[in-house]
């Protein structure tokens with residue numbers, strides 16, 4: 586993996602304090618829904634309207650980008666090399682590349698933090714195969730890293746013409762629903778390609794489940810029955826969403842999109858941020874309890890030992906012992922099996938004991 590390359594920047598770890606700007610827009614969607622074309626359109630719009638944007642590409646396998654990315658995963662990880670080196674297929678290569686990049690993501694956050702005052706939005710393009718980002722550990726790490734530092738929203742891109750089929754529409758909505766609940770971030774349903782098919786039908790289906798059921802009932806297959814039942818369940822989910830119709834090709838709907846982003850950023854501050862703070866506090870409390878418990882245990886142990894010094898093994902003792910025995914070995918070649926311990930050769934049983942000790946040592950912060 587190359588050193589993380591970030592256009593016009595020096596790396597370093599920054600503070601993790603929270604900022605209100607820039608707003609991070611993570612663009613996700615099924616393969617071919619138009620994510621990259623939409624990114625290009627958003628970048629053009631920001632230039633046109635003097636909006637200060639920053640662009641991050643997280644797709645290691647994209648051949649060419651129609652826009653200039655400020656931070657590009659491809660400058661850091663060569664996914665074909667990763668495929669060769671780890672003997673992986675294309676998806677495994679993309680996933681591993683993203684995992685490698687995630688290990689350096691604090692540098693990306695740090696660079697954006699340094700420029701935060703000069704930025705309004707950070708646009709993030711994700712890999713073509715949606716699950717590589719939404720269901721991977723690296724996707725979660727990256728999303729969380731963004732969301733704990735800046736207001737972050739997810740733009741879920743829907744291929745509108747293809748979603749005219751009720752079953753396809755439902756699978757798209759279920760996917761969006763799973764992303765919403767997994768990330769717990771504000772989600773904007775971005776109906777793309779409205780130059781080909783208007784998204785009014787989708788809005789109607791989301792507002793009136795009977796209209797959706799009527800559309801779905803023309804199909805008598807098993808999946809249609811399931812789809813109709815699911816529409817009842819998703820009713821509540823639709824209430825939590827903002828939806829806009831855009832065309833990445835013609836540029837229609839860009840104002841509406843950015844308005845939805847602003848409203849979602851507000852929502853983020855009211856709900857997600859509060860939730861994040863609560864989770865942080867809870868984590869801190871648990872950590873405090875654990876530390877207190879360990880101290881109590883130490884105090885009890887000391888009382889039991891009647892004030893004698895309690896020596897916690899740091900492992901160094903064993904090394905010292907093994908070193909001195911090694912010296913003795915030079916002098917005396919004959920040695921029985923019991924001496925193996927001193928030579929640093931551990932039996933499984935002894936290893937287990939040592940692991941327990943190490944755990945103990947860790948708990949006391951050595």
Ligand SMILES: Nc1nc2c(ncn2[C@@H]2O[C@H](COP(=O)(O)OP(=O)(O)OP(=O)(O)O)[C@@H](O)[C@H]2O)c(=O)[nH]1
Pocket residue numbers: 614615616617618619620621622623712713714777778779780781831832833834835
């Ligand atoms: N008519 C029309 N076509 C679009 C629009 N947006 C994207 N397309 C077309 O849809 C196809 C896929 O677009 P991409 O931007 O490559 O989609 P993607 O989601 O980035 O694709 P992957 O990276 O492979 O997942 C291309 O042929 C685009 O020209 C749109 O708003 N209108």
